[in-house]
Amino acid sequence: MQIKVVMAKLGLDIHWRGALVVSRMLRDEGMEVVYLGNQFPEQIVDAAIQEGADVIGLSTLGGNHLTLGPKVVEIMKAKGMDSLVIMGGVIPEDDFPLLKEAGIAEIFGPETRIEEMANFIRARVKTEIA
Amino acid sequence: MVSLSDELIEKFDQKDEVVLGKLLKEVENQTELGFELLKHKAFQKGKAHIVGITGPPGSGKSTLVGKICKSLAQKGLKIGVVCIDPTSPFTKGALLGDRVRMQELAKYPNIFIKSLATRGNLGGLAGSTADVVQVLDAFDKDIILLETVGVGQAEFDVLDISDTVVLVNVPGLGDSLQTLKAGIMEIADLYVINQSDRPGADESVKDLRMMVNESKKEDWKPPILKTIATQQEGVEELIDQIHRHKSFLRNSGQWAKIRQNRHMKRLRGVTNSYITEIVENTMRNDPLIQKRIEEVKRGEIDPFTVSNEIIRHLFQKQLTL
Ligand SMILES: Nc1nc2c(ncn2[C@@H]2O[C@H](COP(=O)(O)OP(=O)(O)OP(=O)(O)O)[C@@H](O)[C@H]2O)c(=O)[nH]1
Ligand SMILES: [Mg+2]
Numbered sequence: 001m002q003i004k005v006v007m008a009k010l011g012l013d014i015h016w017r018g019a020l021v022v023s024r025m026l027r028d029e030g031m032e033v034v035y036l037g038n039q040f041p042e043q044i045v046d047a048a049i050q051e052g053a054d055v056i057g058l059s060t061l062g063g064n065h066l067t068l069g070p071k072v073v074e075i076m077k078a079k080g081m082d083s084l085v086i087m088g089g090v091i092p093e094d095d096f097p098l099l100k101e102a103g104i105a106e107i108f109g110p111e112t113r114i115e116e117m118a119n120f121i122r123a124r125v126k127t128e129i130a
Numbered sequence: 131m132v133s134l135s136d137e138l139i140e141k142f143d144q145k146d147e148v149v150l151g152k153l154l155k156e157v158e159n160q161t162e163l164g165f166e167l168l169k170h171k172a173f174q175k176g177k178a179h180i181v182g183i184t185g186p187p188g189s190g191k192s193t194l195v196g197k198i199c200k201s202l203a204q205k206g207l208k209i210g211v212v213c214i215d216p217t218s219p220f221t222k223g224a225l226l227g228d229r230v231r232m233q234e235l236a237k238y239p240n241i242f243i244k245s246l247a248t249r250g251n252l253g254g255l256a257g258s259t260a261d262v263v264q265v266l267d268a269f270d271k272d273i274i275l276l277e278t279v280g281v282g283q284a285e286f287d288v289l290d291i292s293d294t295v296v297l298v299n300v301p302g303l304g305d306s307l308q309t310l311k312a313g314i315m316e317i318a319d320l321y322v323i324n325q326s327d328r329p330g331a332d333e334s335v336k337d338l339r340m341m342v343n344e345s346k347k348e349d350w351k352p353p354i355l356k357t358i359a360t361q362q363e364g365v366e367e368l369i370d371q372i373h374r375h376k377s378f379l380r381n382s383g384q385w386a387k388i389r390q391n392r393h394m395k396r397l398r399g400v401t402n403s404y405i406t407e408i409v410e411n412t413m414r415n416d417p418l419i420q421k422r423i424e425e426v427k428r429g430e431i432d433p434f435t436v437s438n439e440i441i442r443h444l445f446q447k448q449l450t451l
Contacts, residue, residue, distance in 0.1 A: 001159055002222070002249070027223035032247045034226040036233070043236035047229065049148050050243055052155030080148050 003125050006053035006083075008036040008044045010060040010068045018089055018110070019059035022117070026057075029118035033057075041071040045079060053083045054125045060089040070102035077103070084124050088112070134166045142269070143172065147242065150269055154244055157261045168261055173268040176389055178210070179376050180263060180274045182292030184254065184317075187280025189298045190324040192231035193359040194368075195275050201362075201369055202273065203238035210266035210274040211243040214256050224248075228277060242266065254278040254285025260396055263291060289317055290395050293388055294375045296320045296368075299338075301330035319352055319375050322368060326356040350378055412444060419443065 005026055009019045023033040034051050036044065048056050056076070058069055065087065073085050087099065088108040096107050105124060108117050141149040156164035167173055183191050192213065199209050213228035224247035235241050244266075246256035255278060256262075266274050278288045288295060297318035321342070323334045338354045353371050357364035379385040412419055422436045 002247070004155075023225055027218065027225045028221050030221045030223045032217075032224045032226060034245045035230055037230040039233065039236065046147075046236065047243070049151040050154075051245055052151050052158065 003031045005033045005055040007057040009038045013061045025114040062090045073103035178267040182288035182295045184278040185298035190359045192228040196232035197365045207272045208240040210271035213277040217247040253287035255287040321354045
């Protein structure tokens with residue numbers, strides 16, 4: 001089955017193009033990527049509900065990641081959704097443990113190879129469907 | 131995996147959007163549960179006004195849909211949106227980017243947006259579009275807006291699903307008129323020249339008017355409107371005309387006729403794809419047929435004879451999926 005990803009730029013990082021670039025690369029990996037542009041957690045979760053997202057991808061330049069990232073997971077769980085939430089962009093490694101504890105499945109730095117991200121998604125989504 | 135329980139149907143009837151999302155996912159992926167759903171009596175309504183928005187790539191369809199939704203939501207209507215984008219034939223992936231143009235809708239209630247990839251379907255829509263529309267209609271949406279992929283010349287599927295077809299074009303269509311003339315120009319109930327802030331809008335309207343006057347449609351003369359979607363200009367007039375077309379369909383009896391035709395086409399489509407699936411399965415899995423296929427491949431026997439054998443074989447086995 002086709003993997004569906006909802007990809008958003010977290011909050012107001014308007015000049016950050018990373019999310020669109022990653023969206024295109026995941027498309028080239030065979031996924032269906034719904035690109036939202038900039039949105040806040042509540043709206044991202046609503047979009048994921050409407051789109052039936054297997055994966056929510058959050059892209060950030062940092063600054064808001066510790067608050068808005070976990071917020072997405074929190075709202076999602078409260079609404080009874082269980083998409084895989086991943087983050088990418090510029091995030092200090094020191095913050096990784098906190099984010100993972102909050103339910104972010106994985107964090108990808110700017111140097112991540114796309115195959116790595118795609119393989120991670122495929123492995124996790126497949127086990128969850130099975 | 132979700133299953134179709136009374137509880138689920140009840141939540142659906144109570145307008146639980148999470149349930150709607152889950153059920154639409156089943157329908158989108160054409161799962162067993164998805165088909166169960168489409169057969170369920172709670173999912174046969176057919177009340178929503180279905181409006182297809184079509185036109186060349188980048189003409190402003192998504193932006194326009196966003197503005198139409200915003201205005202309709204403010205008027206208290208319940209809205210469904212289905213946006214279709216092409217699947218890459220090479221990777222099977224798709225970038226569904228229409229929502230970017232509808233970001234401001236996030237703050238309005240009663241708008242449900244679903245993006246679909248064509249998944250190999252030609253004709254400008256996804257194979258599951260009619261099914262997704264059926265479910266949104268069952269969710270008591272008043273109006274469902276259907277954005278096709280950016281179309282060229284031969285994408286007419288939107289006609290089979292919509293009550294009202296809006297063709298969105300841009301100024302300076304003198305050239306594109308040539309390519310669109312092939313027929314896509316004839317299909318619309320409403321013509322929009324969007325991006326009217328760009329030069330040549332009035333000429334385009336004139337060109338279109340000439341064409342519309344030549345057209346054979348007698349009882350409904352398609353209006354031609356100028357819009358600037360990015361500035362919400364002309365959007366109210368467009369909405370008025372969409373409503374006017376609905377009234378026309380209702381008063382002229384065409385509303386019911388369109389639905390009859392739609393059901394018929396759907397029956398035909400569904401039946402054909404069932405049969406195709408059965409045939410494909412047999413050709414893949416039946417050892418006897420496999421042997422004959424190899425003979426056809428080697429050119430030892432003609433495809434017509436073996437095709438007849440396959441059909442005869444299937445009817446003897448009784449058609450089961
Ligand atoms: N100047 C001007 N630009 C517009 C107008 N409407 C839309 N645009 C711009 O045109 C571009 C394409 O708009 P979309 O709404 O994405 O067009 P679309 O037809 O949905 O495109 P596809 O879905 O890719 O076929 C965007 O940059 C819009 O901001 C308009 O009235 N005037
Ligand atoms: Mg669009």
